[in-house]
Each structure stands twice: as structure tokens, then as C-alpha cells.
Amino acid sequence: MPTPAQQQTVAVKPIAVPFDERDVVLQVKVTAPRQGADLPVIVFSHGNAWSMDGYEPLVDRWAAAGFVVVQPTHLDSRRNGIGFDDPRFGSIWHVRITDLHAVLDHLPHVADEAGLAERVDLSRVALVGHSWGAQTVGALLGARVLDSAGQAGEDFSRTDVSAGVLVAATGTGDSLTPFAQEHLPFMRPDYSTMTIPALVIAGDEDQSQMSTRGPDWFLDAYDLSPAPKDLVVVPGGEHTLGGIAGEAVAETTDTDPGRVELVADAVSAYLLGALDVDTDAWAEFGDAATAGRLAAVWAKR
Template identity: 60%
Template sequence: MSDSPTTVISAKPVVLPAPERGEDLQVRVSAPATGGDLPVIVFSHGFGWSMNGYAPLADHWAASGFVVVQPTHLDSRTLGIPHEDPRTPRIWRTRIEDLTRVLDGLDVLEAAVPGLAGRLDRSRVAVAGHSWGAQTASALLGARVLGPDGLPGADLSDPRARAGVLLALTGLGDDLTPFAVEHLPFMRPSFETMTAPALIVAGDNDRSQLSTRGPDWFTDPYVYSPAPKSLLTLFGAEHSLGGIPGYEVAETTDESPARVALVRQLSTAFLRSALSPGDTGWKAAVTALENDPAPLGALRSK
């Protein structure tokens, strides 16, 4: 018999003032209705999405005992900011600042959600993201962007972010298409200083329009970052990794509820163990995948 479902409370929009941003930062906060000492996941959405996306992940994490905070970045379709807006070239930096602003504003967020006050554990905070959101989250874990001179740019890491889950994170900038080179200069990462523990999830059928390389491009963040890291390679998965932005959305080209369930299960176990060293759930999840007669993916760690 399965456990009874956990009631999740969710509040949106919770607004963090951001005068220099041009739009105040709107976020969604989801949490289990009961329990204390709750760890926090700050989640960065992919291009064009908003705080309303990624329910397959956010709802599961909240039901599993996390407070999930989802900011709406300036590239969100819900805001309708035109491409020629002067803020556009800097949105990649603004996204990173959005995550830092959330961490700075946890008191405000906690007070804004009925029944949440006094239940957060600020010593256990993780960041997560999908696609562009994974690039955003990786900066708080120590990844840097190489400048035109090939040298690492500003260190935007945040020690409050103790671990991360990076979903479909793009790789090194050596093999970008001409379009990406011209329009997306921030896609030249260095992972050498990404020292925080992270689970990197890549699809072995994820072929990007931005790179001349194949799906192995998405394994670069694991290959070129220092331990401790784990890489989950999902068999047959494309960029949506089975549908993590939401079921039945147009961008999901490889819909697979089973694949999404595996991402949920492993990401939850990873973050629990990364934020609570005595937790053995990650080891158990790894063993279960290794012993699965028909696994949906392969895992390696360093």
C-alpha cells in the first residue's frame, strides 16, 4: 500500500522588490503543509518559462519535504519583454542575481506563505535548474563564464547554495554554432571552479541547435568539474528529459512519465543526502538503479 499523498501548500506570486531590475521579482513558493527544519530548493526555469512551470519536479520536491522557490526570470513569456529591450544582453546575469535575491529574501518569502514561518532550515539550501536555468544555477555552485580573452569572468558563486541539480546543462563553448557565438556570449563556461556537490542529468539523444557536437556536449559539466559530482545519463532522452517542464507541453518531444519519475526520485535522494550527510537514500537509489534489469539511465560518480 502506498503512502498517503502529502498535502502541499503553494503561494504565488510572492513579490521581492527589485527596482534596478525594471520588474519586481515574482516567485512561487511551495512547501509541505506540515513539518519543520525544511531544506530549500531554489529552481531556475528554462528559456521562456516562469514560476508556473516544472510542476512534475516542483510538486514532487515539495511533497518530499522541501521548500521549493521558483522565480520568474526576465526572459519569461509571461512578461513579454521584447528582444530589443536594453536589458536583454544582460539577462543571463540578471537570472543569476534573481537566485541570489531569493536567498537574500528568504525571510520575506517565509513570512508571505501562510503557515510557513519558522519552518525553513537556512543551513540546507540547494539550487536547481533546467537548460538555461541550469546554467544560471551552476554559477551559484562556482561555474564561471569565460570572457573574450578566454579568462574566467566574475565569481558569482554563493556559499549558501550547498548542492545542486543541473538538468540538461549545456557544455563547453568550443563548438558553438555561429549563431550562438554571436548572440549568446555567456555560453562559454568554465566548470573548473564548480566545486559544490551536484547531480548533472543529460539525455543521450539531446541534440542542441546551439552546438555542432552531439549529445555528449551535455556531459561536459560532469567531465570538466571537480568532484564530488554525479552524472545521470538518460537513455533516449531529449532536452525535456521526458517532460520535466510539464506533461503534454509543446516543448516535450520525448514524453516519458517513467523517465520523469526517475529524475524526481534520484534528484530528491541526491539532495537529501547532499544536504544531510547521515542520509542513506542516495546510496539506496544508486543501488536500485544498478540492479534494475531494464534501467532508464546510467549513473556514474566521482
């Protein structure tokens, strides 16, 4: 798979996305290979407090592999300064979901603004998210948010999304810590309705401060969702999986550039297969990762 050193990429930002219901303009960054046509699209949802300017180690590698990557800045980005005491915070999980809907609804506009209208294939669209972004993506793949009584909320799924990838996705809400119960009560996904094909990526040393369970909490998106689903478990991986949000960022506790490349390439290979760009890519990745003991790869069909 090509790397950023082998294929040039270009980025355009900021691009404003029409969204009348938002008090802060929804902006995206678009990264793409400098050459190529019929390019599939990844819409990426960042983790808590990040923005369209994060996750460059992943995004550059995806673009080098032939994807157009669209990164919105969600309302919880630290640049917007919305803390737990802000009255808007309780609904940010819902705003995140509507952000992704708005981006998907306006992908032709985004592609045109980025100068890619003639090079992008809008029939091949996938969603990827990390951490809170993974729960956000899960909602568009069919997962629902349970209320305090255990009742499933609104269905936010999209029929125009072919596949998704959930990286370090929130587990079920039955083991939330008191802090999470108070400030993040929406962290209660129900994966039983997440029917769209997806890859789940988790680190086997990811211990969340939001759950009393261990790293197995991050396997719920795979274990509790219907087939078809695939799973990659990364040895030694913690919540940032080697530093996927950026080089030398403060929250990375398991710095490992090789692990970051593994995660990036897992996503690329899975989506190349899921979007019918390269139907051999995912099997080849799985064989190489297993043979090199780089990761454990599982599937249910």
C-alpha cells in the same frame, strides 16, 4: 519516496522579492508539503522563456519528498516579451544570476510570506536549474562565464548553498552554432572552478540546436568540474527529459511520465543526502536505478 498523491502540497504565489535594480518585479512561487517541520529548501531556476508556473511535475514531487521549493520568474520569461532584439536581452544571463542572489538573500522574507517561517530550515539550501537555469545555477556553484578572449568573468559563487543540481546544463562554448555565437555569447561556462558539490543530469539523446556537438555536450558540467560530483545519464532522454516542464507542453519531444519521475526522484534523493536529511537516500536511488536499468549513475570523489 512519497508522491503528490500520498502527501498533500500547498503553493503560495506570487510573492514579491525586494530587488531595486530590476525594472520588472521579481516574483516567486513557493510549494511545500502541507505537513512537516525543519524542511530543506530548493531554489529552482527555470529554462528559457518559462516562469514560476512551470515544472509542476518536478516541483510537486519534490514538495511531496519534504522540500520547500522556491521558483522565481526570470526576466526572460515569455510573459515579459523580451526578445533577441530587446536591448535588455544581452544582460539577461547576469540578471538571472542576480535573481537567485536576491532570492537567497531574502529567503526569510519569502518563507514568512508563504507562512512557513516556523517550518523551514534555512541552513539547508540547495539550487536546481534546467537548461539555461542550469547554467545560472552553475554560476552560483562556482562556474564562471568566459568572454570572447577566453578570460573568466566574475565569481558569483555562494558559501551559503550546500549543493546543487544541473539538469541538461549548457556545455562549453567552443562548439556553439553561428546563431548561438551571435545571440547567446554568454553560453560559455567554465566549470573548472565549480567546486560546490553537484549532481549533473543529462539525457543520452539530447541534441542541442546551440551546439555542433552531440549529447556529450551536456556532460561537460560533470566531466570538466572538480570533485565531488555525481552524474545521472537518462536513457532516451532528450532536452525536456520526458516532460519535466509540464504535461503535454509543446516543446516536449520525448514524452514519458516515468522519465519525469526518475529525474524528480534523482534530485530529491541526491539533495536529501547532500543536505544531511537522509544519508542513505542517494545510494538507495543509485542501486535501484542501476538494477532496473533506468539510468546510468556515476560519481567522482
